Amino acid sequence: MYPIRKIHILLLTLLILYSANPYVGSHNFFLIFGSMLSLYFAYQSSHADKTRLFNAKSIYIISFFVGFEVLQGFVYEFYFFTILRILLHMIWAFSIIKIFKDNFFNYYIIIIYYLILLAFPIFFILHTNFGQELFYPTLTQFFPVPHNIEGVSIPTIIIYTFDKSDFTRFPAFAWEAGALAAFIIPALYIRIINLLSRNIKFYNDRISLLFLLAVFFTYSTTAYFVIIFITISLVLRKKEFKYKIAIIPLLFISFTIYDNVPFLRNKVESQLAKANYSNNRFGAALKDLSQFWEKPIVGWSRKIKYKYGIEEKDVTISDLKTIIHRPNGITNLLAAYGIVYFILYFILIYFGIHRYLEQIDLSGNVRYFSIIFIIILFILGFSQLLFGKVFFKSFLFLSSY
Numbered sequence: 001m002y003p004i005r006k007i008h009i010l011l012l013t014l015l016i017l018y019s020a021n022p023y024v025g026s027h028n029f030f031l032i033f034g035s036m037l038s039l040y041f042a043y044q045s046s047h048a049d050k051t052r053l054f055n056a057k058s059i060y061i062i063s064f065f066v067g068f069e070v071l072q073g074f075v076y077e078f079y080f081f082t083i084l085r086i087l088l089h090m091i092w093a094f095s096i097i098k099i100f101k102d103n104f105f106n107y108y109i110i111i112i113y114y115l116i117l118l119a120f121p122i123f124f125i126l127h128t129n130f131g132q133e134l135f136y137p138t139l140t141q142f143f144p145v146p147h148n149i150e151g152v153s154i155p156t157i158i159i160y161t162f163d164k165s166d167f168t169r170f171p172a173f174a175w176e177a178g179a180l181a182a183f184i185i186p187a188l189y190i191r192i193i194n195l196l197s198r199n200i201k202f203y204n205d206r207i208s209l210l211f212l213l214a215v216f217f218t219y220s221t222t223a224y225f226v227i228i229f230i231t232i233s234l235v236l237r238k239k240e241f242k243y244k245i246a247i248i249p250l251l252f253i254s255f256t257i258y259d260n261v262p263f264l265r266n267k268v269e270s271q272l273a274k275a276n277y278s279n280n281r282f283g284a285a286l287k288d289l290s291q292f293w294e295k296p297i298v299g300w301s302r303k304i305k306y307k308y309g310i311e312e313k314d315v316t317i318s319d320l321k322t323i324i325h326r327p328n329g330i331t332n333l334l335a336a337y338g339i340v341y342f343i344l345y346f347i348l349i350y351f352g353i354h355r356y357l358e359q360i361d362l363s364g365n366v367r368y369f370s371i372i373f374i375i376i377l378f379i380l381g382f383s384q385l386l387f388g389k390v391f392f393k394s395f396l397f398l399s400s401y
Contacts, residue, residue: 004099008099008100009111011041012108012111014033014034015038015093015390016111018391019390022154022175023158024158025175026145031092031390036091038091042096042098045098046098058400061090062094065393066083069086070083072298075301077303079303082303089393090393092390092394093393093397094397094400097394097397097398097401098401102359104356108187115159116184116210116214117210118159135157135162154176159173160172161175163177169217171218172214177218178218178222178223178384179384179386181222181223182380182386185223185376186373188211189373191211192208193362193369197360221383222383226376226379230376279326285331287326288326288332288334289334291335296339297338297339300335300336302336329380329385333345333381345396348397348399349374349395350370351399352396352398352399353370354366355399357370
């Protein structure tokens with residue numbers, strides 16, 4: 001068995017930061033360095049385990065997702081560096097799973113735990129004038145982030161990202177607070193499943209409690225919905241009668257929270273009302289689905305020129321607000337790549353998480369908990385562009401090592 005070393009943990013940490021942090025994610029050096037070094041250690045792992053580096057399944061997965069970019073190149077226009085970047089994404093995602101194998105989630109959970117521990121002191125210091133002057137803009141100048149297509153440069157010191165308009169939300173290392181929740185909640189869910197299999201209450205586990213605290217301070221509408229959904233799905237699977245009865249007050253409490261927390265009911269109803277003329281998560285879904293039906297197989301690609309009909313150099317701030325900014329990751333993936341790509345993406349994740357959960361004593365509930373995991377990703381992806389990130393692509397290889 002190939003031992004996990006500190007350099008491997010650093011590479012997984014880099015993978016998470018490259019996927020979530022605006023500074024790390026804006027530098028191609030980290031992609032090249034991380035993917036190539038991970039591939040080297042993946043080779044060492046296969047050599048130590050006397051297995052092939054690439055088995056048939058991993059080759060098929062990489063070939064399909066990179067090949068789909070090539071196919072879109074034939075349909076639209078070849079972007080060599082885009083195809084190369086996707087190839088490096090897949091190599092890095094594959095290599096990390098090849099190195100960690102069944103330990104992937106264990107180390108992912110621990111890394112997120114320590115990243116949050118590092119970020120929380122900064123979060124609380126930022127509630128003082130001294131803290132704001134110290135971290136922003138004083139320290140952020142050492143980690144310059146290029147302006148994105150929206151003309152925005154997100155200030156960060158890697159372990160913490162600063163929302164200049166709202167220091168009350170907790171983004172930690174991610175590009176914004178809602179995105180942080182998208183990296184915490186899969187870890188929290190897997191952690192709770194592991195605890196359940198060992199009959200350990202989650203409220204006795206400091207990692208789970210820290211994750212919940214972090215999610216609470218994100219003040220993310222989607223994150224709160226997912227936590228409620230996870231709670232209900234876990235209670236429903238309990239066989240004892242007392243848990244079945246508990247679902248009634250749980251639903252009542254959930255509805256009360258939804259009805260009284262301003263950024264839940266008010267925000268959702270406001271966005272639904274504006275869906276037909278706004279690019280919020282619901283409006284984005286409507287526009288993406290409309291495009292999807294025009295090209296349901298090959299998709300529109302991720303290029304602005306083809307998906308939105310605007311040359312990137314001609315994009316205006318008005319275009320960004322009314323046309324291009326579509327934050328719905330689920331429908332964005334569907335419109336950009338089509339139904340075949342979309343279905344295969346989530347089928348692979350389902351089989352990967354199913355394989356992982358088979359190793360845990362879940363009393364025949366593996367299929368149920370695997371489906372819940374996919375639903376969690378769907379809910380999280382409804383308001384964040386997650387599925388082009390390398391970290392989430394690593395889930396594609398969970399059944400291929």
